[in-house]
Each structure stands twice: as structure tokens, then as C-alpha cells.
Amino acid sequence: GNIPGPADTAIINSGTLNVSGAQSIGRIPLNGGDLVGDTSAAVDSLTLNGAESSSEWSTGTVEKITLFIGENAIIDLDGTGVKILSAAILEIDRSDGAGVVNWTSGQLRLDTNSVIKNSGEFNDSASSLMNTASGGVGTFTNESTRVYNKTASRSTEIDVTFDNHGLVNIDAGTLIIDGGGTNSPTGTFAAVSGAAVSYTHLTLPTSDLV
Numbered sequence: 001g002n003i004p005g006p007a008d009t010a011i012i013n014s015g016t017l018n019v020s021g022a023q024s025i026g027r028i029p030l031n032g033g034d035l036v037g038d039t040s041a042a043v044d045s046l047t048l049n050g051a052e053s054s055s056e057w058s059t060g061t062v063e064k065i066t067l068f069i070g071e072n073a074i075i076d077l078d079g080t081g082v083k084i085l086s087a088a089i090l091e092i093d094r095s096d097g098a099g100v101v102n103w104t105s106g107q108l109r110l111d112t113n114s115v116i117k118n119s120g121e122f123n124d125s126a127s128s129l130m131n132t133a134s135g136g137v138g139t140f141t142n143e144s145t146r147v148y149n150k151t152a153s154r155s156t157e158i159d160v161t162f163d164n165h166g167l168v169n170i171d172a173g174t175l176i177i178d179g180g181g182t183n184s185p186t187g188t189f190a191a192v193s194g195a196a197v198s199y200t201h202l203t204l205p206t207s208d209l210v
Contacts (some may be wrong), residue, residue, distance in 0.1 A: 110138025
């Protein structure tokens with residue numbers, strides 16, 4: 001099938017929804033199946049424009065597109081199913097009414113050199129795993145002045161490249177960064193008492209932990 005209009009809802013429970021060119025939609029519950037671009041790289045794009053209530057992604061694959069979480073838009077990564085980015089980019093909007101991703105449960109896979117670019121707000125209450133299962137290296141980039149919040153009491157393990165230029169708050173549990181990456185001079189990790197961050201092979205400036 002194809003994408004409906006910018007104020008509409010497209011519910012994907014199975015099969016494939018094709019994206020060609022730059023399109024937008026109000027809400028897109030992804031409960032299975034595939035959201036796929038027409039080209040071999042993430043040139044095609046789909047923007048969640050915030051016109052409707054929050055979207056959900058419980059399982060399924062986003063492949064060969066850039067999925068923009070637009071101004072005031074929210075997407076909840078919920079359910080126990082695996083959420084797969086394949087040769088895709090998940091980009092969270094940077095504007096004053098920033099886009100929001102709430103990762104509440106389920107494994108998140110960044111396959112085939114996929115990227116999550118947080119230019120808004122990324123909330124992690126999943127206590128789960130972000131990794132790459134096939135094809136290249138996945139990357140999570142936390143942009144300057146932007147926020148990654150970890151709030152669940154158990155551990156989240158990030159086995160993709162993690163590049164931090166903003167603020168990472170660990171309010172509970174342990175954030176394990178095991179896939180390498182960098183923490184730039186503008187990047188900060190802030191762990192409250194009783195919470196922790198563990199970083200292996202992460203390149204750090206001389207003073208960036210609070």
C-alpha cells in the first residue's frame with residue numbers, strides 16, 4: 001500500500017507500506033509488517049507531523065527511509081516485539097516543540113548502518129537492548145543541547161556506536177554503553193545517586209562526567 005494524507009492515520013499490522021519521495025502523516029501505529037522506501041538508501045522520507053495523537057511502534061521493520069519525528073510529534077516504542085531499523089534513519093526533530101521518542105519496552109535493532117539521530121528528546125524506560133544483528137554498524141547520536149533520559153531501575157545495554165554531544169541523564173538503573181563511540185566536549189553524562197553509567201571503548205574528554 002501507499003501513504004495516505006498528512007492528517008491521516010496508517011495502521012500497519014502486516015504486509016508492506018511503501019514510501020516514495022518526501023511524505024508526511026499524522027499517526028502511524030506500526031504493529032508488524034514493513035515500512036519501506038523505494039530506493040536503496042534512506043533518501044525517501046516520512047514525517048510524523050504531530051497533527052494527531054502519539055504513534056506506536058510495537059514490532060516490525062522500518063527500511064530504507066528517513067523517519068522524521070516532527071515538531072510536537074510523539075512515537076512510543078512499546079510492546080515486547082523487536083523493532084528493526086534497516087538501512088534507515090530515525091531522526092527526532094530539533095525545533096522548540098521538539099519531537100519525542102518514548103522507548104518503553106522491546107529490543108531496538110539498528111541493522112545495515114542504521115542511525116538514530118536525537119535532535120529532540122529520547123526517553124528510555126525500556127531496560128532493554130539496542131544492538132546490530134546484521135549489516136554494518138548502527139549509530140546513536142545525541143545532538144548538542146539534546147537529552148537522552150534513562151528512568152527504569154534495571155539496565156539498558158547499548159551495543160551500537162554512541163556519540164554524545166548533549167546530555168544523558170541516568171535517573172535509575174545502569175546505562176551500559178558497550179559499542180564504542182565518543183563523548184564530545186559538549187557532552188555530559190549525569191547519574192544520580194544509586195544509578196550508574198558503564199562505558200567500554202567510549203572516547204571521553206578529560207572531564208565530562210557529573
